[in-house]
Amino acid sequence: MKKIILCFLLFKCVFAFCKNEELYLEGTIAKSKIYLSIYVYGSDAEVPNTNAVYFYQNSLKDINLEGTKRNDIFTLIVKHGDTIHEKFILKKVGTNFEGTWNNAQGKSFPVKLSPIDFTNYKSTLTDVYYIDEKFDLIKLKFLEFKKEKTTFYKNKAIDWYSEKHCNVPFFRLGNNFTPNNKNKVNAVLEKIHIKNVIWQLDCSTDNNYNTGGGISFETDFTFLNNNLLGFKIFSDYYCGGAYPDTGTNGYLIDLNTGKNYEIDHIIAFDKSVTTEKESNFDSWVKYRQKYFAPKLYAIINNEQHFVKPKDTDEDSCDMTNLDIWWGDETWIYTEKGIEFTPSFPHAMRACEETFLVPFEKLKKYKNPKFKYNLN
Template identity: 25%
Template sequence: MLKGLLRLAPAAALLIMLGATAHAEDGRRVFTGTLGKMPIVMELETASAENISGRYFYQKYRKDLALHGIKNGEMLVLDEGEQSYGDKLPLPKIQLHIEPNRLWGDWSNDEGKMLKIELVEAKQPVIPASTLPYLVRLHESEPYEYRRLQGLQLKQGKTETFNGYSLQWWGEPQTKLTIFEIVSGYTPEARERINQVLMGRLWQEVVGYYECFAGSGGAFYIQTIKPLLITPAVISVDVSTEVNCGGPHPDNSEGPINLDAKTGNSLTLEDVLWVGRGSPLHYEEGNNEQSSGAFNAYSEYRSKEFAPWLVGQLRELYPDQMLPGSDENCAYNEEDHWQFPTWYFTENGIKLGPNFSHAEAPCAYVDWSVLPYNVVKQHPGGVALQLP
């Protein structure tokens, strides 16, 4: 069932009827319509009449154009785009009359070109039960981004075998982002849940790609996907990105996917390894539905129990690398760098990556910081796993 869904690119099968909804809680509203003859989608944040902000994209191109301006009576007066530092070039103007659930007006530039704009507030339809979980969350929380995916279709790529499992690769042609699904091994139910997570990550990266290109000259977004370990018990996939979304320097990051192969559930480090008192915590970074109290407990555990323990283990295992002053630029012996490490499964143990500031980013890329499974198994986490 999932393979068919992927060929239809959930977008083609599921997003044709999609709409968006007003975000009453933060003033965001989503509109659809035309600028000239071109279909567009627009999001406006209207909580402050003196500081209207927003963005829109042409459905043909999908890349954002920034909006900012004011509400003047029953009119929105907006500038399109951003001025580069030191520039004072005239920006295109958008003036929109405000009516209940409708905006209409004109787009114009300094060359005298003028185009009509017609917009209506987008509505939120019911979506099919087969929609990928990530797209369901996007549908509820970010209808503008959900709209952006409308019409995108995945292209089937190469097949390969990894650790005895068959992988089918898929790519999104416009962004050139890719990921694979697992098409052999596991029960059909577990495989479907695993692939839902993997494909959800692909669509998440597509959203990130277009957000990165929001009016920023010279932006780029390069992603590398690599299977790391696939066993009957666990799955690890490396997701590395190099991006420049307008800052002075590019950002490099790793965001591995770690899954319980039997259930398809994402794993936190505390699900696998627990060195604290009491029952293991389960805190998912990036999950905004968790309470501030849960984060405080998680942060306290990581700083006061986990990081000191991990640094002690690494000093015993890798004394040369962890020796103070062994690297004049990277103080690997300091606990702060190991509170929130990246991690994934390898054949020999859990690979943990230290955390450094942007200026010290090269320090994060080390190949020696593996915690062997014979150590990990002495400190089991909250999920029963058959580790290698």
């Protein structure tokens, strides 16, 4: 899922790159509280030259708009296909905006907006994001979680929670885990839940309203002992673009400390391994290319005996391509070993295949800093 999120955010960053004016506003349509961001990316002579996103405080779901800016007048529409569902006509008066909102059923209401004071929306949970998205800071303030049910995994209680504004169930550790386990791990699980909720609320397209179900999440437990909890999250989503997409992300969390391990915390094929991908990206790439991909491939190929396809077309399922497929894999920590799925582009998703590497074959490559046995 992490790769899906990064692709989704990359789209948003590319979109934002071309803007030359950015406005964040809050106010009302009649008596309904809304938040509106406007991105002006072209001159007054261009049509359209403006994109926008807004959401209601009572729903938090993004609604996409496009339109024009002419002098200090903005015309923004919600258009699905050939149908215009909503229209804002806003005039800038000083730093504020006033105007009207109309819908396809003929309703019309006054709109009053002013710049957002983001000091009112500070949060200690901003580290759940991959980028600093200002609208997400606002949404954090209004999230509401509710316990729905309790299930059991290996006789351990698992409490499942929902969020009021969308369909994103997720779990916390239940009452027969130790108090320390719950204190350390549930804080991490809450951040994962918030991240997925925000992703869902942001999942808007130009063709349909965001119903809070544009992304489905399925969580399965893969490992549990006295020290470690392993699980995976499968996501199926469509947030605009040419095609829907899917992905899986594996997690391994230390029950004693709450640490969320990455694969390089667990396996080290060379002493040059780095777990600081963001701050030491060049070293991470070098390690992946020189050590991680070749060694992982060799271990799996010893059983699979991959053969390079005779068809040299770029869309062929070539498992022998170390530079592309094996350096950016999905991994899942299970009871029998670690599952690895080499990554393929969306158009070649059918090529993806999962390979289980038993712990016995990985023990000699255990990262010395990983304090638990591979079993």
